[in-house]
Amino acid sequence: MPSSEIHRKLTRFALRLVPELFAGNNTAALSEQYCRLPDLAMTGDPEAQRFLFERDGIQFHYLPDAPLENLYRHYRAATDGRLKRSRPFVNPHYESALAGLTHYLTLIPKLLRANRIADAMKPTGILLHVLQDNSFGIHTLEGPGGTDVFFFDRLKLWEKSPFETLCRLDCSSTPPILPRSPVSLGNSPEEAALRIYRHWCDAIRLGRTSCVKVLLAGDADISPMTAASVLLCADVLQTILELSRCRQKKAAPLPLNEFEPYEPPGRGMETDSGQSLAFPVMTEEHLLYRFPAGIFTLLSAELSLPGDGFCLFELVNNGTVVQSGKVKSGQPVKLELEFPRNECGFRFYAEQDAVGIMLKYPEVHRAVGRTCSPPRR
Numbered sequence: 090m091p092s093s094e095i096h097r098k099l100t101r102f103a104l105r106l107v108p109e110l111f112a113g114n115n116t117a118a119l120s121e122q123y124c125r126l127p128d129l130a131m132t133g134d135p136e137a138q139r140f141l142f143e144r145d146g147i148q149f150h151y152l153p154d155a156p157l158e159n160l161y162r163h164y165r166a167a168t169d170g171r172l173k174r175s176r177p178f179v180n181p182h183y184e185s186a187l188a189g190l191t192h193y194l195t196l197i198p199k200l201l202r203a204n205r206i207a208d209a210m211k212p213t214g215i216l217l218h219v220l221q222d223n224s225f226g227i228h229t230l231e232g233p234g235g236t237d238v239f240f241f242d243r244l245k246l247w248e249k250s251p252f253e254t255l256c257r258l259d260c261s262s263t264p265p266i267l268p269r270s271p272v273s274l275g276n277s278p279e280e281a282a283l284r285i286y287r288h289w290c291d292a293i294r295l296g297r298t299s300c301v302k303v304l305l306a307g308d309a310d311i312s313p314m315t316a317a318s319v320l321l322c323a324d325v326l327q328t329i330l331e332l333s334r335c336r337q338k339k340a341a342p343l344p345l346n347e348f349e350p351y352e353p354p355g356r357g358m359e360t361d362s363g364q365s366l367a368f369p370v371m372t373e374e375h376l377l378y379r380f381p382a383g384i385f386t387l388l389s390a391e392l393s394l395p396g397d398g399f400c401l402f403e404l405v406n407n408g409t410v411v412q413s414g415k416v417k418s419g420q421p422v423k424l425e426l427e428f429p430r431n432e433c434g435f436r437f438y439a440e441q442d443a444v445g446i447m448l449k450y451p452e453v454h455r456a457v458g459r460t461c462s463p464p465r466r
């Protein structure tokens with residue numbers, strides 16, 4: 090839980106990087122007040138109540154965790170002696186985050202197009218706050234593949250509570266140095282929500298590493314965490330700007346690595362500079378995405394086994410198996426899913442020994458963008 094002052098600083102840094110978004114308007118209310126709305130919701134603040142998104146009784150503020158236990162812990166043996174997973178994997182962080190992101194990335198550009206600038210700043214403040222909460226400080230321990238905020242306290246390795254140490258982290262008052270300028274992350278709210286979620290998860294993981302280094306090294310440098318949080322917020326502002334202006338980027342294919350899987354392989358994936366994905370399969374691993382219908386026309390990759398052995402695979406689209414087969418070492422297989430939607434992607438089964446999977450050129454092709462009415466002026 091970064092303090093109000095940290096939310097203010099991170100918001101000001103991000104707004105400065107995308108001056109065009111609220112050009113000609115005073116953004117002081119946004120960087121002073123609206124970036125605190127999710128915290129103010131706890132006090133019954135009416136503007137917070139008006140704009141704070143809620144799904145299944147969970148407010149878009151502190152998102153549920155995504156425990157990875159079902160990726161490796163619960164199996165039963167089938168009659169042929171093969172181990173099969175006995176429970177489906179659910180990813181509550183993904184579901185809450187995507188619902189909230191899609192809501193705000195639809196709402197804010199709509200308010201901007203209607204020239205309701207003051208109203209647009211309030212949900213913008215909420216969105217930035219939640220991105221900051223989960224990418225700076227103690228809450229980076231939670232979320233995708235994380236743990237609860239008291240985990241390190243339970244270890245009793247530190248004299249001072251790690252929870253309190255990480256709650257008190259402060260960021261610099263000077264803007265961080267960023268590796269690049271902000272970019273827009275999607276031609277539609279749905280595509281943008283998917284890609285922003287990936288960048289958000291990357292920022293959470295980087296922040297988590299920074300926080301653990303603070304605990305281990307005492308006074309570790311947290312500037313990479315600040316920079317990641319600010320760049321994430323600035324990318325989101327740039328995306329909102331371009332969605333509100335109906336500016337479309339050309340619909341070139343995107344590497345699959347631009348998307349966070351709904352269900353990842355249990356031990357994570359390695360990526361190389363060519364965007365290939367690699368991971369081991371001991372018994373069964375899934376690489377499944379959740380894409381809303383109508384966004385992509387094709388998901389493709391070349392499946393190969395860099396080591397010895399063979400492996401069974403299934404292609405899943407819209408929650409059902411549409412193709413299955415066997416891949417052997419030295420004989421790559423082209424995988425293609427047309428109009429990937431809802432639960433889609435791949436499942437892999439090691440028949441005998443563990444194998445290493447390599448997916449080369451994994452990418453999705455985007456559908457032609459929908460039309461959008463330009464802003465009223």
Ligand SMILES: [Zn+2]
Pocket residue numbers: 090127128150218222
């Ligand atoms: Zn908060």
